[in-house]
Amino acid sequence: MHSVVCIKQVPDSAQIRVHPVTNTIMRQGVPTVINPYDLFAIEEALRLRDRLGGTVTVLTMGPPSAEESLRKALTFGADRAVLLTDRFFAGSDTLATSYALAQALRKIGESWGPPDLVFTGKQTIDGDTAQVGPGIARRLGLNQLTYVAGIDALDLGAGIITVRRRSEGGVQELTTRLPALITMLEGTNEIRRGRVADALRAARAEVTIWNAAQAGITELTLCGLRGSPTVVKRVFAPTARAETAAFIELRDQTPADIAEALLAEITTRLPGIEDELLRHAAGY
Amino acid sequence: MSETAKPAPTGRAGMKKQLPDRFKPYRHVWVYVEVEHGAIHPVSLELLGEGRKLADKLGCELAGAIIGGDRAALQDAAVAAWAHGADLVYVTADPILEHYRNEPYTRALTALVETYQPEILLLGATVLGRDLAGSVATTLLTGLTADCTELAIDEERSLAATRPTFGGSLLCTIHTLNVRPQMATIRPRVMALPRPQPGRVGRLVEHPLDLREEDIVTKVLRFLPDRDSGKAQLAYADVVVAGGVGLRSAENLQLVRALAEVLGGEWGGSRPLVQKGWMTADRQIGQTGKTIRPRLYIAAGISGAIQHRVGVEGADLIVAINNDAKAPIFDFAHVGVVADAMEILPALTAAFRRRLSVNRLAG
Numbered sequence: 001m002h003s004v005v006c007i008k009q010v011p012d013s014a015q016i017r018v019h020p021v022t023n024t025i026m027r028q029g030v031p032t033v034i035n036p037y038d039l040f041a042i043e044e045a046l047r048l049r050d051r052l053g054g055t056v057t058v059l060t061m062g063p064p065s066a067e068e069s070l071r072k073a074l075t076f077g078a079d080r081a082v083l084l085t086d087r088f089f090a091g092s093d094t095l096a097t098s099y100a101l102a103q104a105l106r107k108i109g110e111s112w113g114p115p116d117l118v119f120t121g122k123q124t125i126d127g128d129t130a131q132v133g134p135g136i137a138r139r140l141g142l143n144q145l146t147y148v149a150g151i152d153a154l155d156l157g158a159g160i161i162t163v164r165r166r167s168e169g170g171v172q173e174l175t176t177r178l179p180a181l182i183t184m185l186e187g188t189n190e191i192r193r194g195r196v197a198d199a200l201r202a203a204r205a206e207v208t209i210w211n212a213a214q215a216g217i218t219e220l221t222l223c224g225l226r227g228s229p230t231v232v233k234r235v236f237a238p239t240a241r242a243e244t245a246a247f248i249e250l251r252d253q254t255p256a257d258i259a260e261a262l263l264a265e266i267t268t269r270l271p272g273i274e275d276e277l278l279r280h281a282a283g284y
Numbered sequence: 285m286s287e288t289a290k291p292a293p294t295g296r297a298g299m300k301k302q303l304p305d306r307f308k309p310y311r312h313v314w315v316y317v318e319v320e321h322g323a324i325h326p327v328s329l330e331l332l333g334e335g336r337k338l339a340d341k342l343g344c345e346l347a348g349a350i351i352g353g354d355r356a357a358l359q360d361a362a363v364a365a366w367a368h369g370a371d372l373v374y375v376t377a378d379p380i381l382e383h384y385r386n387e388p389y390t391r392a393l394t395a396l397v398e399t400y401q402p403e404i405l406l407l408g409a410t411v412l413g414r415d416l417a418g419s420v421a422t423t424l425l426t427g428l429t430a431d432c433t434e435l436a437i438d439e440e441r442s443l444a445a446t447r448p449t450f451g452g453s454l455l456c457t458i459h460t461l462n463v464r465p466q467m468a469t470i471r472p473r474v475m476a477l478p479r480p481q482p483g484r485v486g487r488l489v490e491h492p493l494d495l496r497e498e499d500i501v502t503k504v505l506r507f508l509p510d511r512d513s514g515k516a517q518l519a520y521a522d523v524v525v526a527g528g529v530g531l532r533s534a535e536n537l538q539l540v541r542a543l544a545e546v547l548g549g550e551w552g553g554s555r556p557l558v559q560k561g562w563m564t565a566d567r568q569i570g571q572t573g574k575t576i577r578p579r580l581y582i583a584a585g586i587s588g589a590i591q592h593r594v595g596v597e598g599a600d601l602i603v604a605i606n607n608d609a610k611a612p613i614f615d616f617a618h619v620g621v622v623a624d625a626m627e628i629l630p631a632l633t634a635a636f637r638r639r640l641s642v643n644r645l646a647g
Contacts, residue, residue, distance in 0.1 A: 128572055134415065229461065262632060
């Protein structure tokens with residue numbers, strides 16, 4: 001059983017600051033973490049390996065410093081780590097990213113055996129697109145299972161997997177054939193504390209580093225800015241509303257007085273809301 | 285629609301440039317009309333309203349793309365699409381499409397796009413829409429912009445899709461150059477629901493699905509509907525009360541729930557509450573959670589980062605309670621109270637309870 005988990009190193013969102021004058025992201029000194037959604041994918045892959053045997057490979061594309069996140073994944077117990085890094089990948093949108101990762105997955109397959117399952121998180125916290133997983137699945141012809149809440153059955157011999165996935169208004173129970181791509185829903189498991197042995201191994205482990213050529217990527221026009229159909233034309237801060245909030249007067253008032261004043265303000269500004277609330281309370 | 289090429293609409297709606305020849309076959313604005321379990325998703329109607337504006341700006345037609353297994357439900361969806369602004373609908377009906385599955389839906393929508401070539405394709409950023417859009421865009425090798433909060437047409441006839449970026453601290457405007465169609469997903473409730481025009485009808489084009497059930501390896505075994513329907517109703521609730529880290533503990537979320545209950549509304553919270561494990565992600569309000577559009581929104585102890593702001597801006601009245609007078613939420617709230625949410629919430633709950641019970645007796 002070979003699982004590959006695609007992860008992304010992202011800036012810790014809680015610490016991002018925007019330059020007040022230039023509206024640019026102040027990245028310097030912002031710590032990076034493994035995209036939190038990816039941790040659910042890593043844990044799920046590790047659990048399957050612990051149960052069924054085999055190996056877990058973690059793969060990321062990013063700057064050389066992304067090696068740090070791969071080492072972190074090794075401390076959780078991943079067996080192998082691959083970093084895809086090249087200046088040709090700079091400026092990749094989701095289409096170009098899915099191309100590069102799909103090529104690297106092919107190369108991983110040639111090097112260590114084709115993956116039975118490819119995992120990703122449901123989305124990243126910096127891009128929030130949820131598009132790269134489906135993009136990889138499409139490019140490699142993997143059966144796509146997004147927003148997976150749990151794997152109910154996995155028959156490696158028959159090559160069949162059964163999962164529960166979140167869908168509109170409910171949960172879908174699906175069965176499909178391997179190889180498949182799973183994007184793992186958050187909250188479905190809890191990432192383990194790595195064992196000491198894994199931490200020691202991770203510190204010494206060799207991370208495989210591939211540039212575009214080493215990953216078997218020959219079509220550089222499909223990578224980075226050139227391979228990205230979308231371009232960001234403008235980045236800007238939201239404008240404040242012209243009219244500022246009307247503040248409820250607080251001077252020496254009790255919470256009950258403030259609440260009454262607020263209620264009056266709400267019913268003045270939303271004429272009819274009281275009737276609506278009453279109708280709702282009466283059940284029609 | 286005449287098939288002869290129209291002259292480029294120069295001078296019209298501020299369009300300056302002649303389109304490159306390779307773009308000319310791509311015409312009209314499309315909305316993917318999401319039909320699942322026999323019902324049309326409201327986001328599709330919202331997008332038809334927005335798509336109508338884009339089509340009018342471009343001087344082209346608005347079409348709905350409808351895919352599914354239940355012919356009667358698709359017919360109802362076609363009628364709804366016409367009433368909400370579509371000039372025509374493309375329909376692919378096949379029993380294979382009864383339940384949503386990625387592969388047949390991707391094949392069906394891709395076939396429609398390749399055959400009829402829209403200039404713009406919009407989808408709701410629902411679970412289904414996101415699953416489908418990524419696959420279709422990759423198959424077509426075109427650009428896809430996720431979770432847009434604003435759409436416009438620029439002077440070069442290009443779709444300007446604006447969305448929050450970098451965890452929601454800034455907004456960015458994204459264009460798809462050199463490839464058509466231009467694709468975007470838009471979250472439910474970001475766009476206003478257009479007023480329907482009952483009886484407005486348009487054309488219907490049927491397109492077959494070139495697939496057999498034996499060709500599809502993924503099978504749906506069961507569908508288990510959610511028991512807690514409130515989660516599903518959050519996006520469409522008329523009154524929403526939400527809490528943030530200013531509440532200081534998970535237990536204090538009870539104060540938010542109590543006010544929501546008295547108001548007959550729904551409750552939720554900001555993203556940090558999910559990260560802290562105080563509530564589940566389906567109650568999260570904001571860019572990565574639900575977008576809401578209630579009549580009344582009360583935010584308690586929420587600082588109001590842009591990622592939260594874009595999720596609530598459609599509310600008619602935003603009331604913010606926060607003890608930090610400099611919190612960004614006061615930049616977009618209509619009514620502000622600079623005070624401790626934990627003191628104001630119970631008082632407000634009591635005030636509303638009293639008022640509503642008095643008036644119920646009077647009524």
